[in-house]
Amino acid sequence: MSENIHETIIIGSGPAGYTAAIYAARAEMNPIILTGMEPGGQLTTTTDVENFPGYPEGIAGPELMGDLQKQAERFGTEVVYDMVTEVEFAEDIGGVHIVKTSNGLVYKTYSVIISTGASAKYLGLDDEKKYAGSGVSACATCDGFFYRGKDVAVVGGGDTAAEEATYLAKICNKVYLLVRRDEFRASQIMENRVRETKNIEILFNHELEGLSGDQVVEQAYIVNNKTREKSTLKIDGVFIAIGHKPNTDIFKGKLKMDESGYLITKTKTTETEIPGVFACGDVQDNVYRQAVTAAGTGCMAALDAERYVAQNEFDRG
Numbered sequence: 001m002s003e004n005i006h007e008t009i010i011i012g013s014g015p016a017g018y019t020a021a022i023y024a025a026r027a028e029m030n031p032i033i034l035t036g037m038e039p040g041g042q043l044t045t046t047t048d049v050e051n052f053p054g055y056p057e058g059i060a061g062p063e064l065m066g067d068l069q070k071q072a073e074r075f076g077t078e079v080v081y082d083m084v085t086e087v088e089f090a091e092d093i094g095g096v097h098i099v100k101t102s103n104g105l106v107y108k109t110y111s112v113i114i115s116t117g118a119s120a121k122y123l124g125l126d127d128e129k130k131y132a133g134s135g136v137s138a139c140a141t142c143d144g145f146f147y148r149g150k151d152v153a154v155v156g157g158g159d160t161a162a163e164e165a166t167y168l169a170k171i172c173n174k175v176y177l178l179v180r181r182d183e184f185r186a187s188q189i190m191e192n193r194v195r196e197t198k199n200i201e202i203l204f205n206h207e208l209e210g211l212s213g214d215q216v217v218e219q220a221y222i223v224n225n226k227t228r229e230k231s232t233l234k235i236d237g238v239f240i241a242i243g244h245k246p247n248t249d250i251f252k253g254k255l256k257m258d259e260s261g262y263l264i265t266k267t268k269t270t271e272t273e274i275p276g277v278f279a280c281g282d283v284q285d286n287v288y289r290q291a292v293t294a295a296g297t298g299c300m301a302a303l304d305a306e307r308y309v310a311q312n313e314f315d316r317g
C-alpha cells in the first residue's frame with residue numbers, strides 16, 4: 001500500500017466526477033479520478049446533448065465528456081482507468097479512508113467523492129439495443145424535444161412513467177402509456193394528472209414485445225397480457241420508464257441509502273453520514289438526473305471536500 005495519503009479520490013467519471021475534479025484540482029488537492037467501466041459516464045452513450053449550458057448548437061455526448069476530461073487534466077487531475085471494488089471508510093473525523101480497485105491498487109485518502117451515477121433499467125429486449133438513440137430512450141427531459149409533434153409510447157406504471165408521459169404530452173402529438181398491470185403503481189396525484197391529460201392513452205395490461213423501422217423506430221409491437229391479443233402502434237419513439245438502478249452495490253452496509261439504493265446526503269450539502277465521504281450526481285439524485293445538475297453537485301462535493309480537508313489539516317497543525 002502506498003504510504004502517500006491523498007487529499008481526495010473521486011470515484012466515477014461522469015459530469016459529476018469531472019466537475020468535482022476540475023474544482024478539486026484548481027484547489028490544489030491533486031485529485032485522482034477512477035473512471036470505472038464507463039469512462040465519461042452515461043453521456044458517452046448519446047449523440048446530441050442540447051441542454052448543457054454553453055453549447056448553443058448542442059454537442060455530442062462523447063465530445064462533451066472529452067472536453068470535461070481535458071479541462072480536469074489541465075489543472076492536474078490524474079485520470080486512472082480502473083474500477084473501485086471495495087471501500088473501507090474511517091468513521092472518525094480526519095480518519096483515513098481506503099479505496100481498492102480491480103487492478104489491485106489501494107489508495108489512502110482523507111476524502112472520497114462518490115460520483116458513480118445510476119443506470120436506467122431496460123426491459124431486456126434486443127430491439128431496445130438495436131434502436132438505442134434511434135427511437136429508444138430512457139429520459140424524456142433529455143430526448144423528448146426530438147419527438148415534438150410526433151407520437152410516442154412510454155413503458156411503465158410508476159411515478160417515473162407518469163412524469164415522463166405528462167412531460168411528453170406537452171411536446172408530442174400523442175402518448176401511449178403501456179402499463180403492465182391493471183392499475184398504476186404511481187402516486188394518486190400523478191395518476192390523476194395522467195388521466196386528465198387528453199393526449200395520453202393509457203393501455204393497461206399491455207407490454208412491449210418488439211420494435212421495427214428502417215433505421216429508426218416506426219412501429220411498436222405490443223401484447224395484452226390478459227387476452228394475449230397482439231397489436232401494433234405507429235410511433236416514432238418509445239421511452240422506457242421502469243426506473244433506475246444507482247451504482248451503489250460497493251457501498252451497501254457502509255453508507256445510508258434509500259429503499260432504491262440512492263445514497264442519502266445531508267440537505268444542502270453533499271455530505272454523507274461518514275466524515276470526509278461526499279456523494280454527488282445521479283448516485284444521490286433520483287429526481288433531476290441531468291448532466292448539469294450532476295455537474296452542479298460535483299462542484300458542491302469538491303468544495304465540501306476541500307473545506308473538510310483544510311479544516312483537518314488545520315486541526316492536525
Ligand SMILES: Cc1cc2nc3c(=O)[nH]c(=O)nc-3n(C[C@H](O)[C@H](O)[C@H](O)COP(=O)(O)OP(=O)(O)OC[C@H]3O[C@@H](n4cnc5c(N)ncnc54)[C@H](O)[C@@H]3O)c2cc1C
Binds near residue numbers: 036118290
Ligand atoms: C442515453 C442518455 C441520454 C442522456 N441525455 C441527456 C441530455 O441530453 N442532457 C442531460 O442533461 N442529461 C442527459 N442524460 C442524463 C445524464 O447522462 C446523467 O444525468 C449524468 O450523466 C449523470 O452524471 P453522473 O456524473 O452522476 O453519473 P454518470 O454519467 O452515470 O457516470 C457514472 C460514472 O461512475 C463510474 N462508476 C460506476 N461504478 C464505479 C466503480 N465501482 N468504480 C469507479 N467508477 C465507477 C462509471 O464508469 C461512470 O464513469 C442522458 C442519459 C442517457 C443514458
